[in-house]
Amino acid sequence: MRVAKFSLHTIRAIFLLLILGCPIQGFSQELRVGVQVGPTTLDPHFFNYFANIGNLGNIYEALVTEDREGKIQPQLATSWETVTPTEWLFHLREGVKFHNGAAFGAQDVAFSIARTKTVQGSPGSFVTFTAQIKAVEVIGPLTLKITTFSPAPYFLFDLARVFIVSAGSSAASTAEYNQGTAAIGTGPFRSASWSQNAEWMLQRNDAWWGAAPPWASVRVRIIPNDAARVAALLAKDVDLIDRVPSSDMARLEASKQFAVSSRPGLEVFVLNIDTQRETSPFARAPTSGQTKNPLREPAIRRALSLAINRKLLVDRVFEQSAVPAFELSDVGDQERTGLAPQDYDPVQAKALLAEGGFPDGFELTLHGFSGVIAGDVQLIQGVAQFFSRVGVKTRVETMPPTVLFPGASRGEWSIYLTGSTTPYAIAPYKFFVMTPNPDKGYGSGNRLRFSNDRLDDVLSKALVTMDATERLGLIKQAATLVRELAPVIPLFHPVYSWASNREVADYEAWALPFTRVMYARPTAR
Amino acid sequence: MTWLLRRLVQALFIVLAMTIIVFVGVNVIGDPVDVLIPPDADQAERARAMVALGLDKPLWEQYLRFLLGVLQGDLGRSFVYNEPALQLIGSRLPATMELAVTAVLLSIVVGIPLGMFAGLKPDSWLARAIMAGSILGFSLPTFWVGLMLIMVFAVQLGWLPSTGRGETAALFGVQWSFLTRDGLAHMILPALNLALGNIALVLRLTRAGVREHLQLEYVKFARAKGLSPARVLFVHVMKNIMIPIVTVIGLEFGSVIAFAVVTETVFAWPGMGKLIIDSINVLDRPVIVAYLMVIVFLFVAINLLVDLLYTVLDPRVRLETRE
Numbered sequence: 088m089r090v091a092k093f094s095l096h097t098i099r100a101i102f103l104l105l106i107l108g109c110p111i112q113g114f115s116q117e118l119r120v121g122v123q124v125g126p127t128t129l130d131p132h133f134f135n136y137f138a139n140i141g142n143l144g145n146i147y148e149a150l151v152t153e154d155r156e157g158k159i160q161p162q163l164a165t166s167w168e169t170v171t172p173t174e175w176l177f178h179l180r181e182g183v184k185f186h187n188g189a190a191f192g193a194q195d196v197a198f199s200i201a202r203t204k205t206v207q208g209s210p211g212s213f214v215t216f217t218a219q220i221k222a223v224e225v226i227g228p229l230t231l232k233i234t235t236f237s238p239a240p241y242f243l244f245d246l247a248r249v250f251i252v253s254a255g256s257s258a259a260s261t262a263e264y265n266q267g268t269a270a271i272g273t274g275p276f277r278s279a280s281w282s283q284n285a286e287w288m289l290q291r292n293d294a295w296w297g298a299a300p301p302w303a304s305v306r307v308r309i310i311p312n313d314a315a316r317v318a319a320l321l322a323k324d325v326d327l328i329d330r331v332p333s334s335d336m337a338r339l340e341a342s343k344q345f346a347v348s349s350r351p352g353l354e355v356f357v358l359n360i361d362t363q364r365e366t367s368p369f370a371r372a373p374t375s376g377q378t379k380n381p382l383r384e385p386a387i388r389r390a391l392s393l394a395i396n397r398k399l400l401v402d403r404v405f406e407q408s409a410v411p412a413f414e415l416s417d418v419g420d421q422e423r424t425g426l427a428p429q430d431y432d433p434v435q436a437k438a439l440l441a442e443g444g445f446p447d448g449f450e451l452t453l454h455g456f457s458g459v460i461a462g463d464v465q466l467i468q469g470v471a472q473f474f475s476r477v478g479v480k481t482r483v484e485t486m487p488p489t490v491l492f493p494g495a496s497r498g499e500w501s502i503y504l505t506g507s508t509t510p511y512a513i514a515p516y517k518f519f520v521m522t523p524n525p526d527k528g529y530g531s532g533n534r535l536r537f538s539n540d541r542l543d544d545v546l547s548k549a550l551v552t553m554d555a556t557e558r559l560g561l562i563k564q565a566a567t568l569v570r571e572l573a574p575v576i577p578l579f580h581p582v583y584s585w586a587s588n589r590e591v592a593d594y595e596a597w598a599l600p601f602t603r604v605m606y607a608r609p610t611a612r
Numbered sequence: 613m614t615w616l617l618r619r620l621v622q623a624l625f626i627v628l629a630m631t632i633i634v635f636v637g638v639n640v641i642g643d644p645v646d647v648l649i650p651p652d653a654d655q656a657e658r659a660r661a662m663v664a665l666g667l668d669k670p671l672w673e674q675y676l677r678f679l680l681g682v683l684q685g686d687l688g689r690s691f692v693y694n695e696p697a698l699q700l701i702g703s704r705l706p707a708t709m710e711l712a713v714t715a716v717l718l719s720i721v722v723g724i725p726l727g728m729f730a731g732l733k734p735d736s737w738l739a740r741a742i743m744a745g746s747i748l749g750f751s752l753p754t755f756w757v758g759l760m761l762i763m764v765f766a767v768q769l770g771w772l773p774s775t776g777r778g779e780t781a782a783l784f785g786v787q788w789s790f791l792t793r794d795g796l797a798h799m800i801l802p803a804l805n806l807a808l809g810n811i812a813l814v815l816r817l818t819r820a821g822v823r824e825h826l827q828l829e830y831v832k833f834a835r836a837k838g839l840s841p842a843r844v845l846f847v848h849v850m851k852n853i854m855i856p857i858v859t860v861i862g863l864e865f866g867s868v869i870a871f872a873v874v875t876e877t878v879f880a881w882p883g884m885g886k887l888i889i890d891s892i893n894v895l896d897r898p899v900i901v902a903y904l905m906v907i908v909f910l911f912v913a914i915n916l917l918v919d920l921l922y923t924v925l926d927p928r929v930r931l932e933t934r935e
Binding site: 282324 | 770
């Protein structure tokens, strides 16, 4: 038998490895994450849902992506230019490989865009983001031309939602994606195993094109209950959680063990108003016989907006988990109109009520949702109190969103609470205040069918204006008009928060509700 | 055997009535599309989703299509997950079942002995403590107790994991938690939380039964005959008090499966309860219907089992069924 002899060199080498091994061991550990909502599918083109985009962004990539401030950054495309206002030329990243080793190229992008239109049985498809694409032309292995039907200044925000899968997977069905066999992207992590609404295991993609992610594996646990998610963090069963409830924020911030990071989210909550009908079911003068809808008068709607002390309301109801909204998109790093915030002014509000023909106010019922975000019921009650203070006798009814929104579509309410994401400044305008137009996709959130020609003109022009300065001018016009006409009353922007165990990781908050695990930084020991 | 047939026919009608109620009910609430469709989608996309989910057809046609599917063993596909609803429920069933069975076993193993003790020695301080504790058992909300269990055993003491199912192992092709150490550790708190109310219930029933029966003639006779106190209690009294207890445990087993929602939510236990809540939130009708059908079926089956147990426990019931 040969006895192994260690030379001095070998011992030295082992010693060196041990020393080097220590940081590597710390470097390659597992991150355990607790998220409120997990992916409903691993098929990136099946269901357009924020939790799918947020979670799947860990394994798939798009041509471009949003950073934590919501600004567009290169991802699979390194650069792009607009040849004409409707023609975009994309130069793709070199040396990118899919998780199965297949090389990434322009044909994969063309395939993925086409696939969004063919996925079967989708309850909300990604055609929303690709419908404006007229043609996709593969010019070279890493060059691609996309033509849109009309100039689309916000096209990149749509492309950020279209994850790229391999053209070689052409026959894969949604079920095959869900089983994991087809869930192959180019992202920093690959999906190792997924059990719906329970746990999702991710493994580092060592062949990723960027700097190696700090975690060898990530265990994503789905814990929808807020208190349970916080408890899991406190019990150190997970290292990072999203959507920290405001009631636990102060405690976590005060403790040395945990770190909290927050950022106002690109999302706005508003009151949507019945501005069109002669009579409205829940708004009328207190004297009997008078059935005129007071909300038809812009002065009355402005009065309601001025009657709300947003800062106080948000402070009391949401503490740190929301910021007041004075405009539809005065949050984050978007195109800002620079209009001064319209402040709380009950005197002016009363004057406007008189101007609108209702000096003694009127009767109103607000409809809100419950159980969507913590504090949603208290919020609408607070609004009602502010309205009552200027003389509008206001009552409140809250219900689950499954009842509220279908009812709103049928025109059953006079004012209701609703929300929208605001990936770019003009998105909530297009959604809430443009005249509904199914062909163009305008006003899809305008359930009470507000309509104003001037506003439509300005907005539809802004939506096809490629020049940024000119566009900002149009957005300012639109914002001023919305303030005058007040078809919606902006209330607040929610704040997104993450909390982590300081011993393990740090996570800087995003303006989008996305937990992108590669950006969780391991803390030095 | 006719009563068995009669019950099966009854069950069939219950299931049929239930499906109609759910179909109409969900339709009254509104379009699932209104809820499911992403806020940034436009009207064309909405129309497309309606067609994709078959919601563009009139309600009666949707219902007939569903019935036709049921005859072929297809309860529809989930709107959200695009998977057969039954398969979706089936994948969650084991998690709920093992939790429910453990909870019911706990309520038997803990509830009956404690109840017997409290019935035998009603005046001892221990019996009083047990009875006082049992009031807490069924009056405290499960939700709060669950969180307290997590705070104490997971956060403060750090003995047990706070949420999730832990490691699972396969048996008969299904993943179970109770087969691994880690899985068992994960099961303790949720099972205890789920069992707490039932322990109290079984305990009180047992105590009442024991106290009542100890006064009866046959017990006095058995004692006079010189039977050991243990035999009197564990054979004669036990057999007689079991009928109400079996009924309650049977019914409770059904409710534990059907309404484990709260515990499953607090402990992030991936069972059926969580699935149904998620589905109701987004009006995922195929899953709601299929889930309720499964639950109705379970209740019918459990009641049948309870009836069969009666005949084992009480010879009089056996005689009646023969006639």
